Amino acid sequence: MKKEVKIRPFWYSDMWLFPKLITIITTLDKQGRINAAPYSHIMQYDVMAKRPRMIVGFRQDSHTFVNICDTGEFVVNCPSADHLDDMMDTARFYPEGVNELEHTSLTTVPSLHVKPPTIAECPQIAECTVDEIIRLEKSSGIVIANIKALVFDEELLEMPREQRIHAMNLPIGLGDESRRDYFHAVDYKVTKHELGEPPDAFKGGEVQLGMTWDDDALQSLMTIPPGVRKMVTEQTEKHAREKGDNKVTLVSMQELAEEAGMSDEFFDRFRTKKTG
Numbered sequence: 441m442k443k444e445v446k447i448r449p450f451w452y453s454d455m456w457l458f459p460k461l462i463t464i465i466t467t468l469d470k471q472g473r474i475n476a477a478p479y480s481h482i483m484q485y486d487v488m489a490k491r492p493r494m495i496v497g498f499r500q501d502s503h504t505f506v507n508i509c510d511t512g513e514f515v516v517n518c519p520s521a522d523h524l525d526d527m528m529d530t531a532r533f534y535p536e537g538v539n540e541l542e543h544t545s546l547t548t549v550p551s552l553h554v555k556p557p558t559i560a561e562c563p564q565i566a567e568c569t570v571d572e573i574i575r576l577e578k579s580s581g582i583v584i585a586n587i588k589a590l591v592f593d594e595e596l597l598e599m600p601r602e603q604r605i606h607a608m609n610l611p612i613g614l615g616d617e618s619r620r621d622y623f624h625a626v627d628y629k630v631t632k633h634e635l636g637e638p639p640d641a642f643k644g645g646e647v648q649l650g651m652t653w654d655d656d657a658l659q660s661l662m663t664i665p666p667g668v669r670k671m672v673t674e675q676t677e678k679h680a681r682e683k684g685d686n687k688v689t690l691v692s693m694q695e696l697a698e699e700a701g702m703s704d705e706f707f708d709r710f711r712t713k714k715t716g
């Protein structure tokens with residue numbers, strides 16, 4: 441049995457589990473004083489390289505949001521799980537102008553393109569400037585940010601993904617209870633699932649089926665290289681209709697493949713080499 445729950449303020453953390461990236465955002469206030477605080481309402485916004493952008497959500501009266509509105513710059517620092525206690529210390533409600541980092545073991549180095557500093561101990565960093573600010577009424581302040589630079593600890597750059605995941609050891613945010621107790625996944629078990637589809641496989645999703653396909657016929661179609669799957673679908677359905685069939689079966693597919701000389705070697709010419 442499923443049961444609907446009442447949607448309350450902070451619904452994203454109240455009941456709904458939303459595993460998230462944990463970051464510490466550094467900013468400067470108008471007087472140039474450093475501020476740091478954890479933020480996990482963060483996601484990619486424009487995924488292309490021309491204008492790469494992130495979206496970040498804040499409490500509108502937070503020092504971080506006010507500083508970003510005032511100065512137009514901030515740095516997203518991703519701490520490793522070794523610094524979870526430090527990260528939590530930066531979440532405390534220190535008075536305005538206090539540099540939370542001074543109450544942690546974290547240290548700073550200059551950033552490359554913006555004035556707020558980078559946290560030296562964080563392996564993954566994004567230096568950002570403001571593109572757009574959206575103030576939701578009686579709710580979050582949303583910052584759409586230009587990514588000026590993505591910066592990593594140098595030794596991570598050549599590592600294969602799985603090794604890099606372990607080396608970075610980023611905690612996964614699992615939300616809070618009443619904004620008092622915060623939960624994180626650390627030392628997690630990483631699994632790897634091969635999709636078994638080439639990088640151009642999305643083209644397969646553009647194929648339209650004009651008639652019913654038996655499941656085994658559909659599975660067989662899925663083995664056809666995506667680049668020619670549309671053509672094969674149309675040919676197969678045409679063949680089935682000409683035979684007077686009202687659906688595509690594996691038998692009719694095999695007949696057509698034989699008639700048309702569409703052997704495995706023929707399809708191999710279209711197959712994209714798998715990488716990685």
Ligand SMILES: Cc1cc2nc3c(=O)[nH]c(=O)nc-3n(C[C@H](O)[C@H](O)[C@H](O)COP(=O)(O)O)c2cc1C
Nearest residue numbers: 477478479480481497498499502503504531532533
């Ligand atoms: C793990 C974690 C994630 C948080 N994520 C957010 C967030 O995405 N948005 C937000 O407004 N507050 C978030 N907070 C709460 C702020 O960090 C907290 O209100 C902090 O005191 C704000 O500091 P500031 O006023 O110096 O910006 C988070 C806190 C923790 C511990």
